[in-house]
């Protein structure tokens with residue numbers, strides 16, 4: 385039975401000046417899951433995190449964390465929440481070790497040098513522990529942000545764009561770290577506009593745009609429901625029209641009749657079987673082909689088509 389760890393109801397933020405960055409957001413996050421909040425620039429992701437972490441005051445709506453309304457007992461909830469912000473704002477002159485120890489103390493936990501060492505080693509920061517943060521590379525600075533958030537052993541961890549602008553190796557490393565946190569029972573909410581990241585990491589995905597949650601679902605269910613198979617068949621001879629046996633498939637001629645494009649299935653692999661049927665039907669109809677390119681749609685395709693649909697509706 386899923387146990388809600390964070391419950392947002394009707395969460396709305398209107399900034400002074402009238403801009404509505406969050407518009408009636410309802411969202412429940414369950415213990416132990418990795419939830420990816422996916423959305424384009426300015427969608428409201430950082431504002432949502434800020435509201436939960438007490439950095440942004442909601443205009444209306446409620447936030448319950450660990451079963452408690454955060455309005456009544458904010459400090460207690462906040463002590464159990466870790467935040468890895470997009471940017472390092474303070475501590476530049478601090479040595480790494482000190483900054484991380486300080487983060488632990490900030491929320492009232494007793495010092496634990498062994499735990500801090502474990503965290504720093506797991507992030508390959510141990511050798512840099514006595515360096516001032518300003519002396520580190522951009523990627524290392526990001527690791528320090530994660531170390532700081534992990535130092536107070538949060539039950540719920542927000543990662544705001546954890547891998548924006550980092551190299552592929554560090555990105556993989558971070559994914560590893562997130563996995564390790566999940567294994568430790570930490571609930572992780574990450575914001576990203578890298579779809580690949582959501583696809584790789586998340587159990588559930590929420591799509592946010594213009595301050596509104598457009599869709600929330602298990603990643604696999606979202607892929608199955610909205611996914612498609614796409615196949616391009618390069619024909620040996622261009623065709624003007626399709627015989628009925630071929631036109632019965634969800635296909636259309638492209639490139640002046642030189643290729644046949646199939647779009648079908650449902651993201652469960654069913655489309656591939658239909659493509660196999662299509663190739664048999666082509667042979668039976670005496671239509672020769674020289675190549676086939678089949679691909680399953682990714683979360684990215686789904687994301688782009690969802691946002692596209694929204695734009696059409698808004699127009």
Ligand SMILES: Nc1ncnc2c1ncn2[C@@H]1O[C@H](COP(=O)(O)OP(=O)(O)OP(=O)(O)O)[C@@H](O)[C@H]1O
Pocket residue numbers: 399400401403404405423424425426427428429430431432577
């Ligand atoms: N303090 C503020 N005053 C006015 N508007 C703000 C303020 N902070 C954010 N906004 C606006 O609210 C919207 C949502 O911003 P937010 O930072 O939450 O987006 P985001 O989804 O995190 O985007 P990104 O992917 O670019 O980080 C933006 O249009 C932003 O300009």
